[in-house]
Amino acid sequence: MAVRRSADNELRYGIDAHSGELRAVKDVPNGKACDCKCPGCGRSLVACHPENIKPYFRHYVGSDTDGNSECTNPKGARETIIHLLTKAVLLKLTSFYLPEKLVGVGEYRGHLIKDFEVQPSEEWMVTNGREEDRSIHSRFVPDVIFDTPKGPLIIEVLYSHKVDDGKRLLLSELGFYAVELDVSKLHPDEVGLTPITQRLYDPRYCTWISYPLSRHDQANLEAWRVNETKRIDELAFQEQKEKERQECQQKAIEQSRLELIEQAKILKERRRRQQKAEDRAALQDDYKEIIKRYFKSAGAIYDLKPIGASEQNNIKVALRVLCSELDNAFPDGAPLDLGQRLRNEVKRQVKERKAFIKNTRLESAASLYIFENMDQEFAELVALDWRGDTIEVPGRSNDGVAYLNQKIPEKIKKFLQGHVDQLGLVKARSDNWPYKTLNRTPL
Ligand SMILES: [Zn+2]
Numbered sequence: 082m083a084v085r086r087s088a089d090n091e092l093r094y095g096i097d098a099h100s101g102e103l104r105a106v107k108d109v110p111n112g113k114a115c116d117c118k119c120p121g122c123g124r125s126l127v128a129c130h131p132e133n134i135k136p137y138f139r140h141y142v143g144s145d146t147d148g149n150s151e152c153t154n155p156k157g158a159r160e161t162i163i164h165l166l167t168k169a170v171l172l173k174l175t176s177f178y179l180p181e182k183l184v185g186v187g188e189y190r191g192h193l194i195k196d197f198e199v200q201p202s203e204e205w206m207v208t209n210g211r212e213e214d215r216s217i218h219s220r221f222v223p224d225v226i227f228d229t230p231k232g233p234l235i236i237e238v239l240y241s242h243k244v245d246d247g248k249r250l251l252l253s254e255l256g257f258y259a260v261e262l263d264v265s266k267l268h269p270d271e272v273g274l275t276p277i278t279q280r281l282y283d284p285r286y287c288t289w290i291s292y293p294l295s296r297h298d299q300a301n302l303e304a305w306r307v308n309e310t311k312r313i314d315e316l317a318f319q320e321q322k323e324k325e326r327q328e329c330q331q332k333a334i335e336q337s338r339l340e341l342i343e344q345a346k347i348l349k350e351r352r353r354r355q356q357k358a359e360d361r362a363a364l365q366d367d368y369k370e371i372i373k374r375y376f377k378s379a380g381a382i383y384d385l386k387p388i389g390a391s392e393q394n395n396i397k398v399a400l401r402v403l404c405s406e407l408d409n410a411f412p413d414g415a416p417l418d419l420g421q422r423l424r425n426e427v428k429r430q431v432k433e434r435k436a437f438i439k440n441t442r443l444e445s446a447a448s449l450y451i452f453e454n455m456d457q458e459f460a461e462l463v464a465l466d467w468r469g470d471t472i473e474v475p476g477r478s479n480d481g482v483a484y485l486n487q488k489i490p491e492k493i494k495k496f497l498q499g500h501v502d503q504l505g506l507v508k509a510r511s512d513n514w515p516y517k518t519l520n521r522t523p524l
Contacts, residue, residue: 096117178284
């Protein structure tokens with residue numbers, strides 16, 4: 082006995098050898114008496130009704146088949162069975178559930194117009210169903226055609242090939258309502274009336290391939306188009322407004338950014354000027370200190386004018402009186418040379434006072450000099466890139482320092498010479514100058 086293949090098990094329909102109609106294996110006599118042919122390869126079939134297993138057809142093994150029980154066209158067999166079953170189901174219908182019909186309207190101002198729903202998903206009454214009616218058109222034989230109150234409705238059965246564009250166009254031109262019913266990809270166990278019938282009520286398996294628009298439909302479509310363009314105009318207007326608003330906002334942000342930059346610049350410039358002014362004030366302080374120092378050193382060769390003869394005399398008299406008063410107060414005192422000690426003390430006091438007064442006058446002379454010369458001299462020093470008394474820049478010719486060290490001291494010497502009388506100074510002489518101290522004060 083030949084080994085049966087799984088494909089044989091799935092064959093549950095055959096073609097009646099006499100009528101050409103589809104027969105289910107469960108409805109035919111057992112064995113060769115079924116009198117059926119394979120829908121795929123046309124070979125004779127044997128009906129098998131084993132106990133506890135679903136009945137099936139197998140291919141008859143005769144002398145002309147070389148003992149081969151396999152079908153040479155199992156795919157074709159399956160397609161023919163499903164096609165015939167579907168048509169049989171359809172022809173018994175009195176109504177048909179049709180999917181919604183949407184019509185694309187295209188674009189307007191770059192916006193896709195929403196599809197127009199010509200009709201919602203709805204049930205149509207169908208009558209006078211017939212298959213492969215060749216009277217419709219010479220180039221086209223529909224799988225099934227019905228009459229409906231709206232006009233003829235064609236149903237094409239999709240198993241492996243979709244209706245092509247040429248056929249769609251032809252159907253539209255002929256003004257037929259037509260849908261495609263998808264019965265492809267059925268599981269082998271689903272090949273039967275029930276699963277095919279279920280697909281009739283599932284909108285996913287039915288699509289329009291031709292929908293002639295009535296005048297009423299066309300008027301509705303036009304109204305839809307007008308409404309949609311209005312909607313899109315409004316949308317575009319809002320979008321433009323929003324765009325302008327955003328541009329405006331962007332500009333304001335940019336403007337405030339530029340203002341901040343400008344403010345930062347102004348602030349920086351203000352700080353720079355302030356710093357410069359501070360630097361300048363510090364430099365001027367340096368200049369003043371240097372001038373005062375020069376005055377001190379230039380004043381070394383001067384001394385205060387001696388005090389007058391009457392003042393000297395008064396001091397001498399006062400010393401004599403003081404000595405005599407001390408002798409009276411302590412008549413038996415030790416033989417100390419009080420006179421000498423008092424003279425020394427007076428000398429020291431005179432020296433200190435003279436130094437203090439001379440210093441004060443030199444300082445006021447320096448202030449006068451600064452008052453008269455600073456503007457010009459400081460400007461010249463700055464022009465010479467002078468950076469102050471304490472700053473030495475390596476590798477840079479310090480013209481400012483040279484100017485300070487040579488030109489200004491010369492000027493100060495002359496200035497002092499010209500002001501000695503006014504300052505009450507005289508050129509100092511040797512130590513034995515009679516007016517320098519009170520050495521010769523007779524006590
Ligand atoms: Zn076959």
